[in-house]
Amino acid sequence: MVIFLLSVVTYLLLAWSGGGIDPAEIAIAVVLGGILAIGARSWNPERSWTLAGLNPVRWVSFLVYLFGPFLWGMVKANLDVAMRVITGEIRPGIVRIDSGLKKSLASTMLANSITLTPGTLTVDVDDGPEEGNIFYIHWIYVRDENPAEEDVYGSFGKWARRVAE
Numbered sequence: 001m002v003i004f005l006l007s008v009v010t011y012l013l014l015a016w017s018g019g020g021i022d023p024a025e026i027a028i029a030v031v032l033g034g035i036l037a038i039g040a041r042s043w044n045p046e047r048s049w050t051l052a053g054l055n056p057v058r059w060v061s062f063l064v065y066l067f068g069p070f071l072w073g074m075v076k077a078n079l080d081v082a083m084r085v086i087t088g089e090i091r092p093g094i095v096r097i098d099s100g101l102k103k104s105l106a107s108t109m110l111a112n113s114i115t116l117t118p119g120t121l122t123v124d125v126d127d128g129p130e131e132g133n134i135f136y137i138h139w140i141y142v143r144d145e146n147p148a149e150e151d152v153y154g155s156f157g158k159w160a161r162r163v164a165e
Contacts (some may be wrong), residue, residue: 004033006034007037008032011032012029015029023067058164059104069159073117073155074117081119092142094139095138095139095146096139099133099157101133119139119140121136122137139152
């Protein structure tokens with residue numbers, strides 16, 4: 001139902017030209033919204049759609065994360081990569097980290113945070129049913145073959161749990 005409503009409202013906002021909305025546009029919006037809702041349900045039938053994403057506490061937590069720890073991590077990573085480029089101290093490699101995250105939104109948030117930070121790149125995420133998601137991360141300077149979460153991506157994992165799980 002959420003996908004249907006969001007699709008219809010989005011289409012109508014895009015079709016609206018400032019005046020009235022033609023009844024044909026409303027019919028098109030309802031048909032396309034229905035198609036998208038059916039498609040979303042068939043792609044992932046066991047997924048239950050909730051309104052948890054509309055919780056204002058989550059949005060405030062995400063904004064605090066974005067303009068706090070993430071911004072600070074980005075600044076530190078930029079300086080670190082700049083120094084490594086200048087000094088030539090580069091030991092690239094791929095490390096495996098068990099994030100312990102259970103929800104796909106938290107995993108997506110963490111993977112994107114890692115990839116957006118200079119010096120790291122999320123190569124793959126292996127989501128096993130018995131354990132949390134395993135992240136394979138390309139790291140510009142591998143200090144340890146089995147690093148801790150904080151060594152590679154700082155507090156991003158804790159924030160992904162706080163915001164998205």
